Amino acid sequence: MNQMAQHILEEGSISDADFARIAGLVREMMGIDLQPHKRTMVASRLSKRLRATGYDTVDGYIDYMLSAQGQDEKTRFVSAYTTNMTRFNREGHHFEQLANDILPDLMNQARKGKRVRIWSAGCSSGEEPYGLAFNVLDACPEAGDLDVKILATDIDTEILATAKRGVYPASSTGTLPNGQGDKYFMPVDRSGERRSVNDKVRDLISFRRLNLHGEWPFTGKFDIIMCRNVAIYFDAPTQSRLWQRFGEQLCQNGLLFIGHSEGIGPEHAELFTMVGRGVFSTDTSRVGNNKSNATLHMGNIQ
Ligand SMILES: C[S@@+](CC[C@H](N)C(=O)[O-])C[C@H]1O[C@@H](n2cnc3c(N)ncnc32)[C@H](O)[C@@H]1O
Known part of the structure; x- marks a missing residue:
């Protein structure tokens, strides 16, 4: 040596x-x-x-x-060189906002035939996309029979394999609200120390390897993109490019969820309006009905 x-x-x-x-x-x-x-x-x-x-x-x-x-x-x-730290119900206010303000209406639209697509970008070991699925199923138990899909992607194939397995220590599901820890899991061993997500949950999610820094193979747009605690590891130009691409990849009334230590700069005010803590809508008429208002609002979260 x-x-x-x-x-x-x-x-x-x-x-x-x-x-x-x-x-x-x-x-x-x-x-x-x-x-x-x-x-x-x-x-x-x-x-x-x-x-x-x-x-x-x-x-x-x-x-x-x-x-x-x-x-x-x-x-x-x-x-x-990836950091995979995650947990169930991380930044729980996002899941609360989804459950209370967003998913009831979105799922009603799905019942009327709307195609609903949700993307967990940088999903790590799966707690985030499974958490999305739990809330979708809470709002609409029959979501699996509708045109509702969750895409979960990560660059790290090793962590993606863990995510696909969907087996977690029972203790890690304790932070889940509304009995989700019981409703959407089943024990995998006699001790009950490890639990697997059930098939209803699995059927909603597709796991794929995707490098956010590379080409994206999508044909359709997303209603919701959750990309939290991922861009924080990127440099400023890479982050800025990512926000731009997410904006282009979302539907007209689409929502982007980002992590608490991440921010979207005022240069993207044309694309997004902030509608919650770390939540941005592509409907820029929603909060502040002109550009300068939106810029000011977004400036506050830097
Ligand atoms: C800290 S985890 C965040 C997990 C989850 N979103 C959360 O907030 O709990 C960051 C994840 O981003 C993934 N990641 C890092 N760079 C990436 C890239 N260029 N493309 C896709 N995923 C990436 C890592 O592999 C890791 O699993």
């Missing part, structure tokens, strides 16, 4: 050049902005991958990872 690899492994540190190379690749591939304070994390995750693949130089490892033979390693590289 050469000196550089040893240095990474032993001290959890990384040279400026190697950090810059990894950070550049992560930005190019995923849009994620690895700030200098992430150096120790990068060194530790990189050293694990070097150990696992047997490469003793960062350059050798990267060449392999980017080669045709390195496809599996590329998947692991992506997983290594």
Whole structure:
């Protein structure tokens, strides 16, 4: 093993050049902005991958990872630099707003034949899209028989596999409101310590790998996009481009939900009006009926 690899492994540190190379690749591939304070994390995750693949130089490892033979390693590289932290009913006020103000009307429209599409973008291990499905089913138990679909996407195929499994510790479902933890789960073992979402929930959701920083293969538009605690990891131009693309991907009265530490800049006031904490409508006549009003309103959330 050469000196550089040893240095990474032993001290959890990384040279400026190697950090810059990894950070550049992560930005190019995923849009994620690895700030200098992430150096120790990068060194530790990189050293694990070097150990696992047997490469003793960062350059050798990267060449392999980017080669045709390195496809599996590329998947692991992506997983290594994503942050998958999530939980059921995270930022519960969003689910309350959906349950009280949005889904009753949307589901009534679905009953009359409207096509309803909801997208959880950056769904991690699935708690967010399943939470959406619970609320859809609360509002409309027969949603599975209507043209109602939830798309759940993430760049990280490893976490997506966990999401598809839909099996969680029973203790993690305790934060769910309205008895959802009992209604939409079934025990998977005798102890009852792990629970699986039921088929009614599964049938509403399609899980797909999708890089938000790449091409989107959609033909239709969405009524609701939930993309929370994802853009926070992107740099400002990448975030701005994402808000623009979400605006274009939403229906006329569509809604975008973002995380509490994320903000949409006033340059997008033509596209969105804020209609709740971290909730934006593409109907810009809804709150403040002129552009300057909307700009002011959105300026407040920066
Ligand atoms: C912190 S989790 C947020 C999960 C959930 N939305 C929530 O708020 O609880 C961020 C997720 O975004 C995903 N992600 C990061 N960069 C991405 C990209 N370029 N395209 C798609 N997903 C990405 C990560 O893999 C991770 O699962």
